[in-house]
Amino acid sequence: MTQRVHNFNAGPAALPLPVLEEVQRDLLALPGVGMSILELSHRSSTFLAMMEEAEANLRRLLRVPEGWHVLFLPGGATLQFAMVPMSFLAAGESADYLVTGTWSAKAVKEVARLGKTARVAFDGKPESYVRAPVTGEVDVNPHAAYVHYTANETIHGVEYGEPPAVGSVPLICDASSNFLSRPFEVGRHALVYAGAQKNVGPAGVTIVLLREELLSKVPDGLPSMLDYRVQVDEKSNHNTPPVFAIYVVLLVTRWLLGQGGLAEIEARNREKAELVYRAIDGSGGFYRGHAQPESRSRMNVAFRLPDEETEKRFLAEAGKAGLAGLKGHRSVGGIRASLYNAVPKAAAEALAGFMEDFRRRAG
Amino acid sequence: MTQRVHNFNAGPAALPLPVLEEVQRDLLALPGVGMSILELSHRSSTFLAMMEEAEANLRRLLRVPEGWHVLFLPGGATLQFAMVPMSFLAAGESADYLVTGTWSAKAVKEVARLGKTARVAFDGKPESYVRAPVTGEVDVNPHAAYVHYTANETIHGVEYGEPPAVGSVPLICDASSNFLSRPFEVGRHALVYAGAQKNVGPAGVTIVLLREELLSKVPDGLPSMLDYRVQVDEKSNHNTPPVFAIYVVLLVTRWLLGQGGLAEIEARNREKAELVYRAIDGSGGFYRGHAQPESRSRMNVAFRLPDEETEKRFLAEAGKAGLAGLKGHRSVGGIRASLYNAVPKAAAEALAGFMEDFRRRAG
Numbered sequence: 001m002t003q004r005v006h007n008f009n010a011g012p013a014a015l016p017l018p019v020l021e022e023v024q025r026d027l028l029a030l031p032g033v034g035m036s037i038l039e040l041s042h043r044s045s046t047f048l049a050m051m052e053e054a055e056a057n058l059r060r061l062l063r064v065p066e067g068w069h070v071l072f073l074p075g076g077a078t079l080q081f082a083m084v085p086m087s088f089l090a091a092g093e094s095a096d097y098l099v100t101g102t103w104s105a106k107a108v109k110e111v112a113r114l115g116k117t118a119r120v121a122f123d124g125k126p127e128s129y130v131r132a133p134v135t136g137e138v139d140v141n142p143h144a145a146y147v148h149y150t151a152n153e154t155i156h157g158v159e160y161g162e163p164p165a166v167g168s169v170p171l172i173c174d175a176s177s178n179f180l181s182r183p184f185e186v187g188r189h190a191l192v193y194a195g196a197q198k199n200v201g202p203a204g205v206t207i208v209l210l211r212e213e214l215l216s217k218v219p220d221g222l223p224s225m226l227d228y229r230v231q232v233d234e235k236s237n238h239n240t241p242p243v244f245a246i247y248v249v250l251l252v253t254r255w256l257l258g259q260g261g262l263a264e265i266e267a268r269n270r271e272k273a274e275l276v277y278r279a280i281d282g283s284g285g286f287y288r289g290h291a292q293p294e295s296r297s298r299m300n301v302a303f304r305l306p307d308e309e310t311e312k313r314f315l316a317e318a319g320k321a322g323l324a325g326l327k328g329h330r331s332v333g334g335i336r337a338s339l340y341n342a343v344p345k346a347a348a349e350a351l352a353g354f355m356e357d358f359r360r361r362a363g
Numbered sequence: 364m365t366q367r368v369h370n371f372n373a374g375p376a377a378l379p380l381p382v383l384e385e386v387q388r389d390l391l392a393l394p395g396v397g398m399s400i401l402e403l404s405h406r407s408s409t410f411l412a413m414m415e416e417a418e419a420n421l422r423r424l425l426r427v428p429e430g431w432h433v434l435f436l437p438g439g440a441t442l443q444f445a446m447v448p449m450s451f452l453a454a455g456e457s458a459d460y461l462v463t464g465t466w467s468a469k470a471v472k473e474v475a476r477l478g479k480t481a482r483v484a485f486d487g488k489p490e491s492y493v494r495a496p497v498t499g500e501v502d503v504n505p506h507a508a509y510v511h512y513t514a515n516e517t518i519h520g521v522e523y524g525e526p527p528a529v530g531s532v533p534l535i536c537d538a539s540s541n542f543l544s545r546p547f548e549v550g551r552h553a554l555v556y557a558g559a560q561k562n563v564g565p566a567g568v569t570i571v572l573l574r575e576e577l578l579s580k581v582p583d584g585l586p587s588m589l590d591y592r593v594q595v596d597e598k599s600n601h602n603t604p605p606v607f608a609i610y611v612v613l614l615v616t617r618w619l620l621g622q623g624g625l626a627e628i629e630a631r632n633r634e635k636a637e638l639v640y641r642a643i644d645g646s647g648g649f650y651r652g653h654a655q656p657e658s659r660s661r662m663n664v665a666f667r668l669p670d671e672e673t674e675k676r677f678l679a680e681a682g683k684a685g686l687a688g689l690k691g692h693r694s695v696g697g698i699r700a701s702l703y704n705a706v707p708k709a710a711a712e713a714l715a716g717f718m719e720d721f722r723r724r725a726g
Contacts, residue, residue: 004392004397011404012606015399015401017391020390023390024390027390028380029366034366034367034368034685035367035372038383038564038565039375040375041373041375074567076588078587079586079588081586082587110586110587113586202401203604203606204567204604204605204608205567221476223442223473225442226586239438239558241566242565242605243560245605245607325404
């Protein structure tokens with residue numbers, strides 16, 4: 001077997017090794033089925049049971065309230081950027097968007113592209129996206145069709161401590177990059193979506209949780225694949241869903257339950273993030289974190305070095321030391337270490353150790 | 364390793380064993396990369412090279428003409444049912460649809476759902492979907508925005524021998540279930556799409572081939588994920604594409620080239636289909652094929668037995684004999700044997716032998 005590196009990719013990202021091992025073991029033939037998961041009918045009782053268990057595991061992990069649906073959809077969060085306003089934002093209505101980084105800004109652009117109205121109720125751009133809004137700072141339009149926010153900005157490393165307070169306006173969350181990384185109050189929302197490729201599985205499936213009442217707002221005339229009512233009625237099996245991706249989601253959710261659930265996972269993620277932030281804060285300014293301390297993401301730690309030349313050397317030496325995927329997004333530059341659920345503490349320790357060592361030599 | 368059965372699934376369906384073995388071998392870490400294909404960034408040079416090679420292989424296998432784009436999109440053929448009229452059928456225009464079975468009928472329904480106009484230029488329903496139209500039979504509207512047809516009807520087992528003649532009207536083909544099963548004149552079309560999960564890979568990616576000139580017809584205001592122009596500009600990497608599914612498509616196209624390309628594959632597919640049709644035709648009426656002989660699909664052989672009780676016994680005994688996935692679609696009933704590229708001749712032989720044996724015992 002080829003040696004595995006420490007994988008700090010922002011997504012697609014590290015998956016739990018026991019999950020990968022199970023996928024590998026059964027790749028030619030699922031036990032008792034005689035064919036590969038890649039060859040299995042989406043209408044087979046074997047796969048239907050997998051979907052049911054994956055859904056049940058998500059409900060259990062997140063304590064999803066009664067009256068909520070759980071969907072597995074194609075197209076990524078970017079398709080949700082469109083499905084949300086196509087479904088819940090009528091002509092003449094306005095929706096509030098909280099913009100804390102690249103991804104929430106993209107969600108706003110998608111609304112405009114559809115010729116609909118998004119009002120930016122918080123704009124982090126003038127401060128270069130270094131924080132989430134604080135309580136009381138967001139001036140929500142009480143007549144907004146909904147408020148949309150991004151729980152964690154993968155590129156800027158900005159994370160909400162808890163969902164923003166929006167009164168009685170329906171709250172919609174793009175949770176792609178911190179989904180299942182900590183306990184989460186689903187019930188404070190109307191709809192939550194997350195691309196799987198950070199904490200939940202491979203690229204190719206998006207998990208959507210939505211409240212039953214919301215469905216009555218969906219207009220006719222949408223493509224059937226983009227109609228939440230159709231997807232609910234057909235239990236995400238309206239056409240052939242991404243069978244393999246859903247299978248891996250099942251294995252990851254089983255793994256999460258086996259680890260003790262989201263409270264335990266949160267404790268580990270906090271510990272991993274602290275290791276890296278401590279290396280930043282203790283560097284005497286050699287490393288500079290992008291996000292303000294109170295909005296620091298536990299999933300994506302974005303930071304800079306004194307100059308780009310040193311950043312290049314950092315990345316090259318890290319690569320040689322088996323620390324992969326640390327290059328910051330081109331729009332922010334610098335370094336980004338993603339510390340998703342499946343990144344082990346040993347990887348965070350190795351990174352923190354490397355950072356200290358590198359600083360001593362370069363500082 | 365668990366024993367593998369003969370897999371006659373209609374899709375997701377059998378994949379070549381050497382492909383599955385390579386996926387399995389490298390599942391924990393791609394050689395020289397140090398991480399699983401499931402953990403690999405969609406912007407990494409490794410994955411970009413994979414996409415390029417998969418595209419080049421498709422171009423080579425299908426002799427895709429100059430001036431055509433090759434896309435890897437999410438959402439399956441069902442999303443293409445909507446994207447095609449959203450892109451190429453303006454208000455006030457009409458498109459012609461040739462309806463030869465369940466799938467082309469669904470494509471028509473999707474147009475109506477969007478409030479657009481599809482004219483059924485051939486309707487196979489009165490004959491219970493037993494054939495494709497013959498030359499000269501289709502009365503194409505010369506002002507139609509396009510003509511849409513389904514190259515192979517998976518459920519009814521009806522396949523066109525060659526693309527229908529439509530004069531100068533742009534021809535659009537849903538090739539999902541016979542894509543890459545035989546040489547195909549891409550250049551006679553304006554757009555061709557195919558869900559991967561029959562002959563090309565696992566569920567979760569759809570291949571779209573389209574002519575450059577078509578892009579000028581795409582209107583503004585579509586969701587970015589549904590805008591072919593965006594997908595062309597971003598080389599199918601507008602958001603995170605289904606990395607794993609595209610990787611398997613790459614391996615399957617490599618396998619196809621290694622087998623000698625589509626002419627060789629066609630010869631094998633013809634041979635496999637003949638084995639099963641011969642068992643039907645030589646059964647003295649015990650087995651009754653659904654499609655008329657000149658429209659018989661090489662991919663999906665749909666047939667009935669004298670009564671449902673006998674069909675049930677056939678399926679139960681076939682299952683015990685290691686022949687899986689033979690149950691016909693509930694809308695047609697009876698038996699369906701899918702004989703995609705990856706189904707080996709030995710499987711078709713085993714099925715034909717079983718059919719003969721069963722008939723002797725039951726007939």
